Amino acid sequence: MTLRFYVRFASAWGQQLVLCLENGQRLAMDYVDPQTWAFTLEWEDAVIQYRYAIQSEGSLEENTMRGVHFPQNVSAYAIHDTFHFPGDIAASWMRAPFRDVFYTREGMAAANPGTTGSHRFRVRAPLLPVEKKVWLIGNVEPLGNWAPDFAVEMFADGNGIFSVEVELPVQEAIAYKYCVSGSEDDWEWEQGENRTYYSESAASIDDGFARFPRQPWKGAGVAVPVFSLRSGKSLGCGEFADLPLLAEWAAAAGIRMIQLLPVNDTTWSKTWQDSYPYAAVSAFALHPIYIHLPSIGQVRGYAEQQKRLDLPEMDYEATLAFKETALRGFYRAFTPDAAFLDWERAQAHWLPAYANFCCRRDGTSDQGYYRFVQYHLHKQLTTAVAILRSKGIALKGDLPIGMFLHSADVLEQPGLFNTAVQAGAPPDEFATEGQNWGFPAYNWEQMEADGFNWWKRRLQHMAQYFSAFRIDHVLGFFRLWQVPRNAASPLLGYFQPSIPLTASEITDVGIPFSRERYCRPYITDGVISSLFGHEADRLKSAYLEPQSPGFYRLKQAQPFAGEKPSFAAALRQLAANVLFLEPEPDQFHPRFGMADTLSFQALPDLEQTSLRRLADDFFFHRHDELWKRSALHKLPVLTSATDMLVCGEDLGLIPHSVPEVMSALGILGLEVDRMPRYPGRTPADAPYLSVVTPSTHDMSTLRSEVPTDREPSIRRQLLSPAMWCILQLQDWLSLDDSLPHPDDPSQERINVPAILPWYWRYRMPLPLESLLEATSLRDRVHRLISEAGREG
Incomplete structure (x- = not known):
C-alpha cells in the first residue's frame, strides 16, 4: 500500500520535518511549500504508529504517537496531519492528568461501533467536561448538510483524541466544522472559517485542536x-x-x-x-x-x-x-x-x-x-x-x-x-x-x-x-556538574559537556599562565595562617610537604575523614585554592568562584581583572549553544x-x-x-x-x-x-x-x-x-x- 503523508507545518529556515516510525526509523520529509511537508512510503501492515519531529539544533518531537488503522483492500491512502508543538499550551492539556484524571472518559465508547468509512477525521478538544460531546458537521449529506440534528458524533480514544469514520463522496470539495453539545439547546460551533478538504478515495484527516475558546486551566x-x-x-x-x-x-x-x-x-x-x-x-x-x-x-x-x-x-x-x-x-x-x-x-x-x-x-x-x-x-x-x-x-x-x-x-x-x-x-x-x-x-x-x-x-x-x-x-x-571521584571538595568540579580552554587562549588575554601557579593549590605560610591559625603546625606535619621557602604542596594522600568539621572544611578550602582545573591533559576549566579564593586574591589587580573576564565568559556565554x-x-x-x-x-x-x-x-x-x-x-x-x-x-x-x-x-x-x-x-x-x-x-x-x-x-x-x-x-x-x- 502507498501511504502519502501531508503535514501542515510552517517551518523556519534550517528546520527539517522528520517522520518517526515506531520501529525506530526516522525519515526526512520533503518540503512542499511554506505550510506543507510531504512523504510517500510503501507500507504492508494494516496499522502504522508514528510521530513527527523537527530536526534543527536538536529534536523537538511530538509527545504522543499517532496511529492509523487502514481499511481493507486499499492500495493508496492519504494521511493529512497537523504538527503539534510540544510546547503548545493546549498540548499540555492532552497529558495524563487531564486525560486520565480530571476529564477522563474511561469506559465510554472509543469509536463508532460497526461503522466504517473512507475518511477518518480526528480532532483534539481538551478540557471538555465528560457530559459534553463532539460532533462533525459539514456541507455534504454524510456530514449532515450543516443541520445539527444530522451531525456525526465523534468518540474519544485512549489518547483523548476524538475521531470518527465517514463515507465521503469522491473528488468533492468538503467544508466542515467541529461542534460541542451538552444538550439539545447547547451547541457551540468552533470559531473561525470553515475547514476545507478535497476528498480522496481514502484518507485520514487530523485537524489538530478544535477552535473552542478555553480559559487556561489552573489547579492547586x-x-x-x-x-x-x-x-x-x-x-x-x-x-x-x-x-x-x-x-x-x-x-x-x-x-x-x-x-x-x-x-x-x-x-x-x-x-x-x-x-x-x-x-x-x-x-x-x-x-x-x-x-x-x-x-x-x-x-x-x-x-x-x-x-x-x-x-x-x-x-x-x-x-x-x-x-x-x-x-x-x-x-x-x-x-x-x-x-x-x-x-x-x-x-x-x-x-x-x-x-x-x-x-x-x-x-x-x-x-x-x-x-x-x-x-x-x-x-x-x-x-x-x-x-x-x-x-x-x-x-x-x-x-x-x-x-x-x-x-x-x-x-x-x-x-x-x-x-x-x-x-x-x-x-x-x-x-x-x-x-x-x-x-x-x-x-x-x-x-x-x-x-x-x-x-x-x-x-x-x-x-x-x-x-x-x-x-x-x-x-x-x-550540563552536569562533575566532581572527580578523588576530589577533596565539590568546588573542584566542572561542567560536562563543556569547551575547555587551551593554554594559548589563556595567555592570549594577557594572563601569565603556568600549571604550577594556576592549577595546583596555592599554599603559603600566609594562606595556612589565614585558614588554620593555631593549628598550622599540625596541618604542616600531617598534610603538607615543603615545595620551596614559604610554599607547600599537599601530600598525595588526603585522608580528611575523621577530622573535626571545622578543620576538615579548612582542608577542603585549601585543596580547592586553585584557579584552573585540568581534568584532561591540556584542557583547562576556570575554577567556579575563583575570585573567592586566596590564590586569586594574591594576584596583581590587572591579572585579576583578566581572569574575571575570562571566567565570566566561560561560565555565562561560551557554552550557551x-x-x-x-x-x-x-x-x-x-x-x-x-x-x-x-x-x-x-x-x-x-x-x-x-x-x-x-x-x-x-x-x-x-x-x-x-x-x-x-x-x-x-x-x-x-x-x-x-x-x-x-x-x-x-x-x-x-x-x-x-x-x-x-x-x-x-x-x-x-x-x-x-x-x-x-x-x-x-x-x-x-x-x-x-x-x-x-x-x-x-x-x-x-x-x-x-x-x-x-x-x-x-x-x-x-x-x-x-x-x-x-x-x-x-x-x-x-x-x-x-x-x-x-x-x-
Whole structure:
C-alpha cells in the first residue's frame, strides 16, 4: 500500500520535518511549500504508529504517537496531519492528568461501533467536561448538510483524541466544522472559517485542536513525602495505603494533585543514611518501608509496635527492621499464583537485576523474597492510585537525576554510567561549597546507541503510578556538574559537556599562565595562617610537604575523614585554592568562584581583572549553544516516552537557554517565591507553564519565614497565572494555628542540602484522620483555591 503523508507545518529556515516510525526509523520529509511537508512510503501492515519531529539544533518531537488503522483492500491512502508543538499550551492539556484524571472518559465508547468509512477525521478538544460531546458537521449529506440534528458524533480514544469514520463522496470539495453539545439547546460551533478538504478515495484527516475558546486551566496541589504521612493504621512512617486518606482531604479542600518525593528503594546499609530518597538502588523498585503489613496478613505485636514508633520524627532503622521481619514471615508462607507470575514476567527488564543486587547486599541466594515484596508494593501503590483517580486527584512523582553508585542499574549496565566522576551541583544558595551527591554521571553516547531504552523504560514504569513527574535537577540535562571521584571538595568540579580552554587562549588575554601557579593549590605560610591559625603546625606535619621557602604542596594522600568539621572544611578550602582545573591533559576549566579564593586574591589587580573576564565568559556565554543542543538531544526522550505531565526543578545557576528549551518542550518550570529568577520577579510574573510554590523540601517552611498570618503569602501564590500552585503540606497546615505544630518551625524542614548525609525523617504532626476532621482548615483552603480561580 502507498501511504502519502501531508503535514501542515510552517517551518523556519534550517528546520527539517522528520517522520518517526515506531520501529525506530526516522525519515526526512520533503518540503512542499511554506505550510506543507510531504512523504510517500510503501507500507504492508494494516496499522502504522508514528510521530513527527523537527530536526534543527536538536529534536523537538511530538509527545504522543499517532496511529492509523487502514481499511481493507486499499492500495493508496492519504494521511493529512497537523504538527503539534510540544510546547503548545493546549498540548499540555492532552497529558495524563487531564486525560486520565480530571476529564477522563474511561469506559465510554472509543469509536463508532460497526461503522466504517473512507475518511477518518480526528480532532483534539481538551478540557471538555465528560457530559459534553463532539460532533462533525459539514456541507455534504454524510456530514449532515450543516443541520445539527444530522451531525456525526465523534468518540474519544485512549489518547483523548476524538475521531470518527465517514463515507465521503469522491473528488468533492468538503467544508466542515467541529461542534460541542451538552444538550439539545447547547451547541457551540468552533470559531473561525470553515475547514476545507478535497476528498480522496481514502484518507485520514487530523485537524489538530478544535477552535473552542478555553480559559487556561489552573489547579492547586500539596507536596509531601510518603514517609511524612501519619495515620492510625500505618506503622513508623507513611505508607502507600495512607495516600487515599490524604486524597480524601485534598478532594474536600479543592486540591487536585499530590506531589511526592522519590519512592524508589534506597536500601544499602539499612541505617538512617538510607533515608536519603534520591540515592536509588534501583530505577524501578519501590521502597519496602512504604508497605502496609496488615494488607498482606496479621502481624503479631503490630499494635504495640505502632505505639512504640508513633514518634515526632521517623525512626528509619527500627521501622524498616520491623517491616522486614514481618515480610520474611509472610514470604515463608507464600505460594506464587497466576497473578504474581504474570506480574513477574512483565518486570523481566529490571526485577532479576534488582533481586540479584539485594541478594549480594544481604548475603543470601533467595531472590524470591525480594520479588514477593516488590509485588505487594506494586499492588498497594496501584490500589492507592486507582482510589486517587476516582476522587479526581492526580499523583505526581519525582525522577532523581542520579543513581546510587552501587545500585542494581549501575552493576547490571555499567556501560551506561561514568563511575570515574560524581554528579553534584556548583555552589548556590543551598550549599556555598557546592554539592557532591556521589552518583556516577551518565555515558550519554552509550545511552543514545541503545536508543535511550533505559530512560524510556524508567519513565514508562513510573507512568504505571503517576500522571505527572518532576525532573530532579533538570539543569543536569543541559550540563552536569562533575566532581572527580578523588576530589577533596565539590568546588573542584566542572561542567560536562563543556569547551575547555587551551593554554594559548589563556595567555592570549594577557594572563601569565603556568600549571604550577594556576592549577595546583596555592599554599603559603600566609594562606595556612589565614585558614588554620593555631593549628598550622599540625596541618604542616600531617598534610603538607615543603615545595620551596614559604610554599607547600599537599601530600598525595588526603585522608580528611575523621577530622573535626571545622578543620576538615579548612582542608577542603585549601585543596580547592586553585584557579584552573585540568581534568584532561591540556584542557583547562576556570575554577567556579575563583575570585573567592586566596590564590586569586594574591594576584596583581590587572591579572585579576583578566581572569574575571575570562571566567565570566566561560561560565555565562561560551557554552550557551552547546548546552542548548545538549538538552534538546536528551530531554525529548523524557517528554515523549509517556503522556505524563513533565515538570522540571530548574533552580540554581541557570543557563540562558533553559527557559527557551523547557518552553519549547512543554516542560513546566519551578517558580519559588523566595528564589526569584530575576530581581523583582514575583509569582504574578510566572509563565502559565510553570509551578509556583513558596518553599521546597530543601528550604524552610512558611512558619519559619512568616511568624503570624500566612494567608497573604499563600494567596499570592494561588493568584499566580501558573498552571499549578503546589504547597508543601506544612505550608497548608500553617493556615490553622489551632492544629498541632512543632514548637520550633525549623523541625518542619525536610532537608538541608548543605549537610550530607541528612536524616530525612519529618512526619506530619497530626494523623490524617484528625486532618480530615479539621473542617476549619479544609474550608479555608477551599475558599482560597476557589477565590483564586483554581479548579476545586
